[in-house]
Amino acid sequence: MGLATVYSRAQNGLQADLVTVEVHLAPGLPQLAIVGLPEAAVRESRDRVRAAIVNSGYQFPNRRITVNLAPADLPKEGGRFDLPIALGILAASEQIPNAQLSTLEVLGELSLTGEVRAIRGALTAALKCATSGRRLVLPAANAAEAQLARSVEIIVANRLSELCGALHAGTLPTKLAAPPNAVPDAALELADVRGQYQPKRALEIAAAGQHSLLMMGPPGSGKSMLAARLPGLLPPMTEAEAVEVAAVASIGSGGFDPQHWGQRPYRAPHHTASGVALVGGGANPRPGEITLAHRGVLFLDELPEFDRTVLEVLREPLESGQITISRAARQVDFPARFQLIAAMNPCPCGYLGDSGERCRCTPDQVARYRSKISGPLLDRIDLQVFVPRVDPDALGRSENRADGRAADSSAQVRERVGAARARQLTRADKPNALLTVKEVERDCVADSDAQALLRLAMARMGLSARAYHRVLKVARTIADLARLDAIGSAHVAEAIRYRQLEASSKSGAG
Numbered sequence: 001m002g003l004a005t006v007y008s009r010a011q012n013g014l015q016a017d018l019v020t021v022e023v024h025l026a027p028g029l030p031q032l033a034i035v036g037l038p039e040a041a042v043r044e045s046r047d048r049v050r051a052a053i054v055n056s057g058y059q060f061p062n063r064r065i066t067v068n069l070a071p072a073d074l075p076k077e078g079g080r081f082d083l084p085i086a087l088g089i090l091a092a093s094e095q096i097p098n099a100q101l102s103t104l105e106v107l108g109e110l111s112l113t114g115e116v117r118a119i120r121g122a123l124t125a126a127l128k129c130a131t132s133g134r135r136l137v138l139p140a141a142n143a144a145e146a147q148l149a150r151s152v153e154i155i156v157a158n159r160l161s162e163l164c165g166a167l168h169a170g171t172l173p174t175k176l177a178a179p180p181n182a183v184p185d186a187a188l189e190l191a192d193v194r195g196q197y198q199p200k201r202a203l204e205i206a207a208a209g210q211h212s213l214l215m216m217g218p219p220g221s222g223k224s225m226l227a228a229r230l231p232g233l234l235p236p237m238t239e240a241e242a243v244e245v246a247a248v249a250s251i252g253s254g255g256f257d258p259q260h261w262g263q264r265p266y267r268a269p270h271h272t273a274s275g276v277a278l279v280g281g282g283a284n285p286r287p288g289e290i291t292l293a294h295r296g297v298l299f300l301d302e303l304p305e306f307d308r309t310v311l312e313v314l315r316e317p318l319e320s321g322q323i324t325i326s327r328a329a330r331q332v333d334f335p336a337r338f339q340l341i342a343a344m345n346p347c348p349c350g351y352l353g354d355s356g357e358r359c360r361c362t363p364d365q366v367a368r369y370r371s372k373i374s375g376p377l378l379d380r381i382d383l384q385v386f387v388p389r390v391d392p393d394a395l396g397r398s399e400n401r402a403d404g405r406a407a408d409s410s411a412q413v414r415e416r417v418g419a420a421r422a423r424q425l426t427r428a429d430k431p432n433a434l435l436t437v438k439e440v441e442r443d444c445v446a447d448s449d450a451q452a453l454l455r456l457a458m459a460r461m462g463l464s465a466r467a468y469h470r471v472l473k474v475a476r477t478i479a480d481l482a483r484l485d486a487i488g489s490a491h492v493a494e495a496i497r498y499r500q501l502e503a504s505s506k507s508g509a510g
């Protein structure tokens with residue numbers, strides 16, 4: 001018949017648009033022309049498809065072959081279309097039956113020997129395929145990930161020859177996808193961090209209201225240990241959220257590991273990370289750390305060491321929950337609803353305020369160090385807390401809280417956080433950290449004593465209007481943790497304490 005059509009999908013950000021692969025065989029000088037792919041991708045794909053067909057025991061047609069990938073203006077990474085192109089050539093040359101192809105969507109890169117290799121973004125393709133009514137043929141290595149899209153029928157392809165055999169026999173072994181049960185990551189237990197009652201309290205408030213948090217303390221005080229335990233304190237994700245997280249990881253360079261299904265991401269990029277690595281970008285834009293941390297935690301250790309222009313870029317996603325990457329011809333939106341946890345030393349040497357009295361930094365040096373973080377960014381961090389170094393000799397005593405109870409486990413904190421978050425969702429359908437100014441005025445009304453206290457503190461600490469609203473949001477979360485509807489002066493007083501680093505940095509030194 002000389003003509004065949006195979007469906008496939010492109011990957012553009014989190015989009016997976018349908019691509020039609022048309023193959024036409026005509027008499028004439030033998031050649032293979034591929035239309036609709038970038039030049040380099042065409043060259044590579046041509047070689048792989050030809051070798052895979054021959055090495056799978058089929059004939060490469062001695063005809064003039066035209067392959068058209070439509071629409072032509074979609075960004076296409078070549079590899080994923082190898083398998084649909086090969087099937088199209090074999091069907092057009094009547095070496096495999098054509099009948100079932102229209103019921104399938106096909107993705108997969110081919111090795112020269114005809115093995116089907118993994119592609120990026122299988123989950124986003126599977127989510128779209130599920131709405132098309134077609135079945136999805138994809139590499140075995142991507143099957144577990146694609147399963148996370150409910151109600152898509154998956155056909156696993158290990159080798160081109162094996163898939164063609166099944167098409168001949170008319171028996172494509174499908175399996176219906178269903179996500180596995182989420183397993184919380186139990187490895188990081190809050191009670192394993194000894195002492196540190198105050199920072200743990202700040203972490204619990206951050207978890208309850210999805211507030212951003214800056215920890216300041218000397219090296220070795222356990223700031224990283226605390227940050228790594230935050231995902232384990234957060235409420236479980238909904239299935240839709242878990243699918244979002246998996247889809248984002250699926251288009252990232254690391255791919256999605258189904259063992260992490262349902263776990264909130266935790267990303268801790270080094271301060272030498274480039275802007276593209278942090279924010280996303282590239283010719284075929286890939287997600288950066290802030291997107292890979294979507295619905296989870298982004299931990300920036302040694303905050304003042306990060307490139308200041310990169311930090312400034314964080315301001316937009318912190319407000320909007322997404323990032324727009326613009327490239328010459330196209331624009332890609334990635335989600336970036338991450339919770340920011342940052343850490344820094346109190347001074348260049350790290351030991352200002354430490355009991356050992358080792359710090360020799362001058363007030364000027366301290367001020368210069370702290371001013372590397374801009375006011376506008378600091379303004380957007382809801383909670384600031386000092387994390388002291390724990391004296392090993394005093395651990396026996398500080399292990400216990402002031403009221404004599406043992407340190408709380410992650411599970412105990414998670415339960416309180418869950419209850420406080422449920423109150424927020426009932427009231428405003430969002431965590432307190434995301435309340436708009438109007439919503440703060442509606443939902444975060446403090447009693448008159450608390451208001452007087454807040455006005456006094458604002459004047460004395462010289463805080464901005466933005467900081468004023470942040471204090472009220474944090475006070476709202478503290479009241480939610482206490483299961484109270486009214487915000488009292490104790491809640492406001494505690495919320496003000498979490499802005500003291502900002503006040504002290506404004507006065508020049510700690």
Ligand SMILES: [Zn+2]
Nearest residue numbers: 347349359361
């Ligand atoms: Zn110092």
